[in-house]
Every structure is written in structure tokens, then in C-alpha cells.
Amino acid sequence: xxxGGVRFEEGPVVAFFDVDGTLVCRDPVTGPGSFPTERVxxxxxxxxxxxxxxxxxxxxxxxxxxxxxxxxxxxxxxSLDGAHVVLDGKVILDCCFPRAVLERxxxxxxxxxxxxxxxxxxxxxxxxxxxxSLYNWGPVACDLEEMRSAKPDxxxxxxxxxxxxxxxxxxxDFLMEELGYYNVGEGSHELVMPEVSKGAGARALLAxxxxxxxxxxxxxxxxGDSENDLSLFEAADVAVAMGQAAPHVRExxxxxxxxxxxxxxxxxxxxxxxx
Numbered sequence: 001x002x003x004g005g006v007r008f009e010e011g012p013v014v015a016f017f018d019v020d021g022t023l024v025c026r027d028p029v030t031g032p033g034s035f036p037t038e039r040v041x042x043x044x045x046x047x048x049x050x051x052x053x054x055x056x057x058x059x060x061x062x063x064x065x066x067x068x069x070x071x072x073x074x075x076x077x078x079s080l081d082g083a084h085v086v087l088d089g090k091v092i093l094d095c096c097f098p099r100a101v102l103e104r105x106x107x108x109x110x111x112x113x114x115x116x117x118x119x120x121x122x123x124x125x126x127x128x129x130x131x132x133s134l135y136n137w138g139p140v141a142c143d144l145e146e147m148r149s150a151k152p153d154x155x156x157x158x159x160x161x162x163x164x165x166x167x168x169x170x171x172x173d174f175l176m177e178e179l180g181y182y183n184v185g186e187g188s189h190e191l192v193m194p195e196v197s198k199g200a201g202a203r204a205l206l207a208x209x210x211x212x213x214x215x216x217x218x219x220x221x222x223x224g225d226s227e228n229d230l231s232l233f234e235a236a237d238v239a240v241a242m243g244q245a246a247p248h249v250r251e252x253x254x255x256x257x258x259x260x261x262x263x264x265x266x267x268x269x270x271x272x273x274x275x
Contacts, residue, residue: 006273008051011218014209015047015274016078016202016232017265019058019065021225022242025260026186035067043266046275048073055205057198057222057232059158059190061119081182081192081228082201083157084121092208095196096120096155101178105159106144108175114168118147118156125150134164159191182228185246190228199231206235221274223265225249240268
């Protein structure tokens with residue numbers, strides 16, 4: 001599809017936007033950014049003004065996207081890699097690790113000495129038997145009981161860990177074989193339930209949107225840069241990878257934009273006539 005190829009009058013056009021490495025750039029020193037550039041902000045706003053439906057799709061928890069949701073016209077979001085999905089304020093999906101699975105995960109991580117960061121919709125915390133913090137992202141628990149004290153329902157949907165913990169992860173057959181795994185680049189890794197993915201979350205949101213509108217979207221776009229965006233690409237009509245994405249992510253896309261640092265989202269939206 002070339003520039004000008006999208007006709008909004010044919011029906012709703014939906015665009016799913018990954019956050020880190022797509023809407024906002026990762027800095028090698030300071031880490032993930034917090035807000036897009038002015039050009040990208042204006043692109044999302046103009047897309048919505050034309051009748052487009054912008055949706056966030058991210059590995060971040062809800063607390064990590066508040067600024068985006070409060071300041072840009074996103075109709076909904078797929079968060080925690082697809083575990084938590086919301087459209088127009090309505091919760092469509094809200095998955096978490098089953099209690100038995102989570103308890104086994106914690107036991108295995110403590111056995112192999114693997115610090116990890118557990119994310120839920122309401123609270124995120126680090127599991128670290130040393131009592132210290134490898135991630136500095138939130139409160140720290142040394143064991144399952146301390147996790148339960150911080151969050152009695154133990155509702156967590158995603159685990160993050162970094163390269164320093166990858167060897168410990170590889171030492172656990174349970175963690176490697178029973179959970180979904182993503183290498184999201186720049187030394188970061190994620191674990192979810194096998195059935196959880198951005199693609200599954202996007203399909204659930206699209207089904208809800210179709211039921212509410214009485215018709216399926218005319219076109220669905222997906223913008224991403226990481227391994228956890230591959231399932232999102234499969235759920236879209238047009239998949240757009242940022243120019244700095246890993247080779248296998250670029251190969252899975254229908255179009256490769258310029259890098260995030262060069263406002264790849266805005267450039268691709270212009271190319272496809274979305275703005």
C-alpha cells in the first residue's frame with residue numbers, strides 16, 4: 001500500500017502502537033523514554049482527528065502508560081504483553097499467572113538464584129533473595145511470603161529479567177518449558193503465560209470493537225520493534241517495524257520505517273496516508 005492508500009470513509013482504521021522503541025526511544029544510559037517527540041505526538045493526534053482509532057500495545061503495566069493515556073487520544077490499550085486489555089474504559093481481558101504456577105515460578109527462581117521483576121495491573125515488585133535490588137523499579141521481596149505481604153492476591157501477569165539473570169533462567173527447565181518467553185532486546189527478557197501475547201490481546205480488543213460498531217475495522221495497522229510485537233504483526237493487516245528493530249522483526253514486517261530516533265512512527269504514518 002502506498003501513501004494515500006487508506007480510505008477512512010470505508011470504515012474504522014485501527015492502529016496498535018508499541019511503546020518502547022516505537023512511540024518512545026530507549027536511551028542506552030537512562031533507559032526507556034517517557035513521552036514521544038512532538039512530531040510523533042502530532043501524528044497520533046491527527047490520526048485520531050481523521051477518525052482513526054489509536055491503541056497502545058505494550059509490555060508495560062498500566063502505571064507505566066498513564067502519561068500517554070492521559071495526554072494522547074488512545075481509545076484503549078493492550079498492556080503486560082496482552083494480559084490486560086481495555087477499550088473505552090471497559091476491561092476486555094485481565095489474565096494473571098495461576099496461583100500454582102506463580103508459586104512454582106518463585107520457588108524455581110529462588111532455587112537457581114534468579115532475581116526477577118513481577119508486574120501486575122496494580123503493583124510491581126522485585127523478587128530478590130539477597131534483599132538487595134538489581135532493577136531499582138519498585139519494592140523488593142525476598143520470598144513468597146514477602147510477596148504475599150505486599151500483594152495478598154498475588155495477581156501478577158508478567159515477569160521481567162535482565163541479561164545478568166539469564167544464566168539462572170536457563171538453569172530451570174520449568175521456567176524455560178512452561179512459560180512464554182520474549183527477548184525484547186537491549187538486555188531485557190520477559191516471561192508470560194504461554195497463551196498470553198500482544199496478538200491475542202489485540203484480537204480480543206478488535207472483537208469487542210467489531211461487536212460494538214457492528215462492523216469489522218476496514219484496516220488494522222501494527223507498529224513495533226521487538227520480539228513481543230511479532231504476534232501483534234500477525235493480528236494486523238499491515239505490520240510496520242522500526243528501522244532499528246532486530247533483523248527477524250524487520251523481516252516479519254510489511255514495511256520498515258526509519259528508526260524510532262528519527263520519528264519512525266510518524267514517517268510510516270505519512271507513508272501510508274494515515275495522516
